[in-house]
Structures are given as C-alpha cells and as structure tokens.
Amino acid sequence: MADVTKKYPSLADVYRDLTLFFKIDGNIPFSLADFTVIAEGRWDYLRNNWDFIKTNYSNKIELLPNGPEKVAAQAQHKDFTLLVEDNRFSVQNPLSNKDTIRKYKDLLDMILITDIGVNVNEQTVIDRDVQRVLTLQKDDFYEMRERVRITHDKTADSMGLSDDSYNTLYERVSVSQIMLFNIDNFKILSALMALFNQITGLIPTKMVYNESPDPFSVVRNALNNSSIPINSYQTGLMVPFPAGATLESLSAKYLGTPDKGLEIATANNLKFPYIDEVGRKVFLTINGIGNLIIVELGEKDNFFINQGVNIGSSGVKATKRVIVNIEEDKINDQLLITVNGTANMSSYTTTQRAFIFSYMPYTINSDKFIIIPAESPVGFSVNTQEPWFVKALPSDVRNMGVDVAIGSGGDLVFDNNGDLALVYGLANGAQALNLKVQTSVGELIRDPAFGFLEIAGKYNNNEITQTLLTTIMETAISGDDRFSGVNGLGYTITDTHVLINTTIKLAGSNGSVPLTFQLPKG
Numbered sequence: 001m002a003d004v005t006k007k008y009p010s011l012a013d014v015y016r017d018l019t020l021f022f023k024i025d026g027n028i029p030f031s032l033a034d035f036t037v038i039a040e041g042r043w044d045y046l047r048n049n050w051d052f053i054k055t056n057y058s059n060k061i062e063l064l065p066n067g068p069e070k071v072a073a074q075a076q077h078k079d080f081t082l083l084v085e086d087n088r089f090s091v092q093n094p095l096s097n098k099d100t101i102r103k104y105k106d107l108l109d110m111i112l113i114t115d116i117g118v119n120v121n122e123q124t125v126i127d128r129d130v131q132r133v134l135t136l137q138k139d140d141f142y143e144m145r146e147r148v149r150i151t152h153d154k155t156a157d158s159m160g161l162s163d164d165s166y167n168t169l170y171e172r173v174s175v176s177q178i179m180l181f182n183i184d185n186f187k188i189l190s191a192l193m194a195l196f197n198q199i200t201g202l203i204p205t206k207m208v209y210n211e212s213p214d215p216f217s218v219v220r221n222a223l224n225n226s227s228i229p230i231n232s233y234q235t236g237l238m239v240p241f242p243a244g245a246t247l248e249s250l251s252a253k254y255l256g257t258p259d260k261g262l263e264i265a266t267a268n269n270l271k272f273p274y275i276d277e278v279g280r281k282v283f284l285t286i287n288g289i290g291n292l293i294i295v296e297l298g299e300k301d302n303f304f305i306n307q308g309v310n311i312g313s314s315g316v317k318a319t320k321r322v323i324v325n326i327e328e329d330k331i332n333d334q335l336l337i338t339v340n341g342t343a344n345m346s347s348y349t350t351t352q353r354a355f356i357f358s359y360m361p362y363t364i365n366s367d368k369f370i371i372i373p374a375e376s377p378v379g380f381s382v383n384t385q386e387p388w389f390v391k392a393l394p395s396d397v398r399n400m401g402v403d404v405a406i407g408s409g410g411d412l413v414f415d416n417n418g419d420l421a422l423v424y425g426l427a428n429g430a431q432a433l434n435l436k437v438q439t440s441v442g443e444l445i446r447d448p449a450f451g452f453l454e455i456a457g458k459y460n461n462n463e464i465t466q467t468l469l470t471t472i473m474e475t476a477i478s479g480d481d482r483f484s485g486v487n488g489l490g491y492t493i494t495d496t497h498v499l500i501n502t503t504i505k506l507a508g509s510n511g512s513v514p515l516t517f518q519l520p521k522g
Contacts, residue, residue: 027317033108076107152192243366271362288345313354396509400429
C-alpha cells in the first residue's frame with residue numbers, strides 16, 4: 001500500500017489538507033498555522049511586534065473554555081514570549097524549524113492571516129493551496145484515509161492490540177507489544193478511528209445515477225454528418241467520468257471499440273480538447289456587485305450561460321454558482337457576468353484577489369457525469385448471477401451465500417479500497433449462526449422470530465439441560481434452509497453464563513459448522 005499514500009507521507013499532511021478543506025467549506029478565516037511557509041517568513045514581524053500584540057492573544061486565550069486546550073495555549077503563549085526575548089537580537093529564525101511551528105501551533109492558529117495582511121507572494125501561496133484543496137478528488141480522500149489507517153495500525157501494533165482477522169484481511173503481520181499504554185493511548189486510537197470515519201463520509205459516492213436520458217433529441221435534428229451514426233442510438237447511460245479516462249477508453253469499455261469516442265463527444269456536446277481536469281482561474285478587475293462580477297473582455301470565450309463556476313477569494317470561501325447572463329462592455333473592455341444565488345458578490349474584492357474558477361467550455365472532468373450512448377433503452381435490473389469467487393466451492397458450502405462482513409465488535413468491515421468487505425462459504429455460515437445466537441428473540445422489530453430464546457432469569461441450573469439447549473438452538477436455525485439441524489451439543493454452567501459447544505449440520509450434505517458461544521444465565 002506504499003504507493004497509495006505517497007501524496008500524504010505523514011498524518012500532518014492529512015491534517016493540513018483537512019483543516020483547509022473544512023475552513024474553506026465553513027468560511028472560517030485562515031491562520032498562520034494553516035500556512036507554515038508564511039509563518040516561517042513572518043518571524044521578524046512577530047519578534048518586532050510581539051510586545052504590542054501579545055496582550056491581544058492572551059485575552060483570546062482567556063476566553064477559551066477551561067480545559068486542556070486552554071492550558072496548552074497559555075503555556076505556548078508564555079513559551080513564545082520567552083522565545084522572542086531569547087532571540088531579540090539573533091539573526092536566527094526559530095520558525096524555520098518545523099518542530100518549532102508544531103510546538104506553537106495553537107498560538108499560531110489564533111494569529112489570523114487577516115490580522116497581519118499578506119504580500120503578493122504570500123497571497124499566491126494561499127491561492128494555490130485553496131485551489132488545490134477545492135479540486136481534491138475521490139482518490140485524494142482515499143489516500144488521506146489510508147494514511148490514517150496506517151497510523152492507527154502502527155499505534156495499535158505498538159500497544160500489542162493487533163487483531164488476527166484484521167491482519168488477515170489487510171495482509172498484515174502482527175508485531176509484539178513494544179510499549180506500555182494508558183487511557184491517553186486509547187483516546188489517540190479512538191481519535192484516529194473517528195478521523196478515518198469522517199474522511200469516509202467525505203469520499204464522493206461511486207453510485208451511478210438511475211437515469212436514462214435521451215441526449216440525442218436535439219443532435220438528431222441539428223447534426224448533418226453521415227460519418228457519425230448517431231441515429232442508431234436510442235438513449236444513454238449516465239456514469240461518473242473517471243479521473244484519468246479518455247473518450248477512447250470509455251468507448252472501448254462501454255461500446256466495445258475505442259473508435260466511437262467522437263460519438264460520446266457528440267452525445268455530451270463536447271469540443272476539443274474534450275477533457276479539462278485543470279481548470280482556470282480568472283481574477284476580477286473590480287469588486288463584485290450584487291450578482292455581478294466583472295473580468296477582462298478578452299476572457300469572453302471562456303464563459304457561457306448555464307456554465308457552472310466557483311467564485312472565491314483569499315478572505316471568503318469559494319461558492320458554486322451558475323452563469324445566467326453575460327454582457328460585453330466594449331467601451332471599458334469589460335465582461336459583465338451575472339450569476340445565480342445570493343446577491344453577495346460584493347464580498348469578493350480585488351484586494352483579496354477575488355477570482356472566478358471554471359473549466360474550459362464544452363469539456364468534461366472527473367467532477368461530472370458523462371452520457372454513454374446506447375442502442376436500446378437502459379435498464380437497471382438486479383444481477384443475480386452467482387459471484388465468480390464461489391463457483392468452485394462445493395454445493396453445500398456455496399449454499400452458505402455471500403454477505404457483508406461483520407467484525408468482532410459488530411461493526412462493518414471495509415476492504416483495502418474502502419468498500420464493504422464480503423464473507424462467503426463456511427465463513428458466512430459461521431457469521432450467520434453467530435448473529436442468530438447473539439440476537440434475542442423479539443429484538444428485531446421487522447423479524448421478531450429471529451434469534452435465540454433467552455434463558456437469563458427463566459431457568460434454574462437444574463432446568464438447563466442438553467435437551468432444552470438443543471431445542472432452543474434448533475428453533476433459532478429453523479427457517480434457514482442453509483442448515484438442517486444440531487449435530488451434538490455440550491455445555492458448561494458457570495455462576496453467570498452457560499458456555500455452549502455445538503456443531504450445526506449443513507443442508508444437503510454431511511458437512512457441518514462448529515459453533516462456540518455463551519449465554520448470560522442470571
């Protein structure tokens with residue numbers, strides 16, 4: 001998995017991009033902590049002005065709720081004041097050391113970019129990173145999540161908390177415990193898992209829209225080109241445009257030949273170069289007004305009505321809009337663009353390098369869907385074909401079916417690609433039986449008969465017999481045509497539980513699945 005995370009070699013890289021992502025999305029002002037390059041170049045400013053501004057940040061810290069964060073911020077404020085004093089006449093720059101910047105992260109997060117102002121070079125750094133984060137793709141979030149998973153696993157390994165099933169799934173080798181751990185270590189593991197799940201929620205869906213539009217109604221009437229057999233198509237399938245794909249590769253995949261890329265282009269009203277994954281930023285010439293933004297007239301060929309665009313600046317988060325009108329002001333050499341939505345374009349100013357970002361007209365990219373022409377109406381019937389990976393199994397094992405994998409803690413299990421892991425054959429039979437005995441009858445509202453009859457508080461020790469437990473077990477598996485009965489059952493009664501060892505017979509064969517579990521007794 002090494003290559004998967006080369007864009008995010010450390011957890012700090014993940015944290016930085018996610019911080020920018022949420023700040024842009026939530027319109028939260030940037031701070032020096034968000035741009036370490038700018039922080040490094042502002043040492044002279046902070047050293048020379050700290051005596052005047054430190055009280056402001058001390059007051060901000062006092063407004064924080066009491067807790068570890070406030071204590072840490074107070075300590076950083078005190079230490080940073082000493083750092084300034086110790087380096088008052090030094091030519092060294094302590095902030096050129098990334099460890100120093102990390103040490104004072106909470107304090108630097110209070111120093112907003114808007115408080116100190118930025119020069120042209122610093123603004124370029126901000127614009128570049130904002131645009132990069134705005135164009136993050138699904139694979140980028142997969143890489144972030146993989147880095148978090150690797151960090152979590154290494155931490156768990158060092159604590160001796162490796163899980164054999166998990167290691168098998170990810171083809172990992174467990175290691176011996178190398179550290180003593182306490183509650184704080186568990187909090188770290190919990191935070192990493194929370195971060196993993198949060199990133200999972202940010203990954204765009206891979207589902208295909210259940211739509212069958214007719215993209216050719218206008219083309220058939222307007223296009224007179226005998227070299228394109230467009231009239232043979234009846235409808236289209238709308239699919240996500242994969243990053244790195246070409247029209248030829250899509251043509252080969254869906255139409256059986258790479259030679260029909262031009263037909264896909266025609267169906268989607270695409271023009272050369274057909275694909276634009278980079279986009280282009282155009283800066284406003286004057287501040288926005290209402291729903292109006294103004295750029296140079298020479299940009300007129302890059303915009304069109306109904307075009308989706310992003311409008312943003314260094315001070316205000318980018319917002320998605322649609323162009324509803326375009327006018328040319330040739331006297332002042334300006335292009336007047338009206339967009340939909342809230343009339344708040346005045347928030348986007350030239351002093352904050354306000355811009356409009358768009359992709360080349362009549363092109364496609366991996367943020368959009370593309371229509372694949374089809375010769376007959378597209379249906380979405382359920383494919384009940386037997387999966388390839390169970391075809392070679394014996395019939396009784398194959399009869400166990402395929403299901404999503406459930407972990408030991410009852411959570412869903414994910415594979416290396418972040419998709420739901422599957423379980424099949426005897427493993428699925430064992431999983432199904434475990435779910436039955438771990439579920440009490442009546443616990444499921446929609447299937448009240450599913451599960452195991454409780455014995456807790458209902459039977460004395462002398463009333464718990466092999467016959468009783470066998471009857472309860474056979475009742476639990478009745479109605480499931482994968483199993484044909486109980487083949488032997490042993491049990492041990494403790495003060496609090498009944499420990500059960502049994503074997504469940506597979507339907508249609510002499511095969512069986514061993515099962516060991518315990519039931520609360522008191």
